[in-house]
Amino acid sequence: MALQEKYQALVDAANAAGVANLAVREQDGVLYIDGDAPNGAVKDQLWDVYNQIDPNYASGDLVLNVNATAEAGSQVRVVTKESNLNIRKGPGTDQPIVGKAAKDEIITLINRSNDLWWSVRTKDGEEGYAYAQYLEPVS
Amino acid sequence: MKRILAIVAIVAFSFALPSCKGKSDAELKTAAEAAIQANPDLSGVIIEVKDGVATISGEVKDPAAQAAAETAVKEVKGIKSISNETTVAPPPPPVNITPDDPLTTAVKDAIKDHPTVSATVTDGVVTLTGEISKADLKTLMQKVQATKPKKVESGGLTVK
Numbered sequence: 001m002a003l004q005e006k007y008q009a010l011v012d013a014a015n016a017a018g019v020a021n022l023a024v025r026e027q028d029g030v031l032y033i034d035g036d037a038p039n040g041a042v043k044d045q046l047w048d049v050y051n052q053i054d055p056n057y058a059s060g061d062l063v064l065n066v067n068a069t070a071e072a073g074s075q076v077r078v079v080t081k082e083s084n085l086n087i088r089k090g091p092g093t094d095q096p097i098v099g100k101a102a103k104d105e106i107i108t109l110i111n112r113s114n115d116l117w118w119s120v121r122t123k124d125g126e127e128g129y130a131y132a133q134y135l136e137p138v139s
Numbered sequence: 140m141k142r143i144l145a146i147v148a149i150v151a152f153s154f155a156l157p158s159c160k161g162k163s164d165a166e167l168k169t170a171a172e173a174a175i176q177a178n179p180d181l182s183g184v185i186i187e188v189k190d191g192v193a194t195i196s197g198e199v200k201d202p203a204a205q206a207a208a209e210t211a212v213k214e215v216k217g218i219k220s221i222s223n224e225t226t227v228a229p230p231p232p233p234v235n236i237t238p239d240d241p242l243t244t245a246v247k248d249a250i251k252d253h254p255t256v257s258a259t260v261t262d263g264v265v266t267l268t269g270e271i272s273k274a275d276l277k278t279l280m281q282k283v284q285a286t287k288p289k290k291v292e293s294g295g296l297t298v299k
Contacts, residue, residue: 023231030290032234047277056273057280060292064284081278083252093248116245116285131248133282 003031003061010049010064017042019066031062036069040079040136043068070137072111076120078103080134087128091117099126106138162217164188171195171218174211180204184225186212191219198228236263237287249282256296263289270297 003026004011014022014035019042022035037043046066050057070076078085078101087099091114101107101122110119110127117129162170168188175181181204183197193212199205205225212221237245243260250256256269256279265288271279276298283291 025231025234027234028289043281044277047281051277056276056293056298057291058293060290060294063288063291065287067285081252081275092244093251115287116248131282133249133278133285 003029007031007033007050007053007062010046010053010062013049014046014066017045019046022066029061033062033064033066035066037066038068040068040077042066043136067132068136070109070112070118070135072109074109075106075138076109076118076135077138078105078107078130078134079136085130085134087120087122087126087130088117089128091129095129098128099124101130107135109135161191164190167191167193167215167217170215171212174215175208178204178207178211181208181211184208188218191217192222193218193220194222194224196224196226198226200228202227235287236289239263242286242288245286246283246288249286250279253279258283260288264292265290266292266295268295270299272299 004024011024011033014033018038019035023033025032037046043066046064050062050064054062080103082103084100084102086097087101088095089098099122105122107123108121110121112118112132116132118132118135119127120130120135121127168186171186171188171193175184175186180200183199184195185197187194195208195212199208205223205227208225209221209223212218239260239262242263242265246258246260246265250258253271253275256267256271259266265283265286267283280291280293
């Protein structure tokens, strides 16, 4: 239970920020925190708390998987650092690129049957898979 | 003499009476609630008292907390007995760890935009090496941890 104590401030912050389906488990010396964040800002805030407790995320004793979720059919924003987001034929970077979405562009989420690759449609009508970590719900 | 004794007995009895009477159920409930409040693990426990018999219910995290609730209430003076109807919360869902093959693919995707970082996957453990700027570290770690690994070893990663 020592890890739960170490990261208690993170769990408290997740609760306070309204993270849904929050699950905290400790297994083989690693703490796993999962949940659904209401938006990308909450996710980033939790990662900042994580970095305060464990500078540079260096200890390897936490797997934080609290992501901003979006409903199928809703609008999502492209949150790449600066580059365009590739839209691919299938879920994987080995898949051919079928389109691109600019940083901050708003595109439509078709479904998120795959955790890491969401199926999306750009406003030009291009459909394909985009890396979910570069998308966040428009709130 | 008998009369005097009887009066003494009555007087003695009437003095003894208040201490025999004890606390009301409502007072016992308040005292029992105060007793469990001291333990944060027992925040979900509900107490009812009827004729000095306490019934405790609600959900707690484990059997130890069930026992602790019972012990705490038992220590309240005036509680005759306890019916422990608390339940233990179901265990959280098991940790979902991605098997090595899909994990290797997912990690490759996760580090694609960070060409100075390399990763290996062994038994669910992702080991990151190379170097990364402080500004990109959070994004990298968010992407790598989202692949649902068993663990992320980043001790070999130089943060610049």
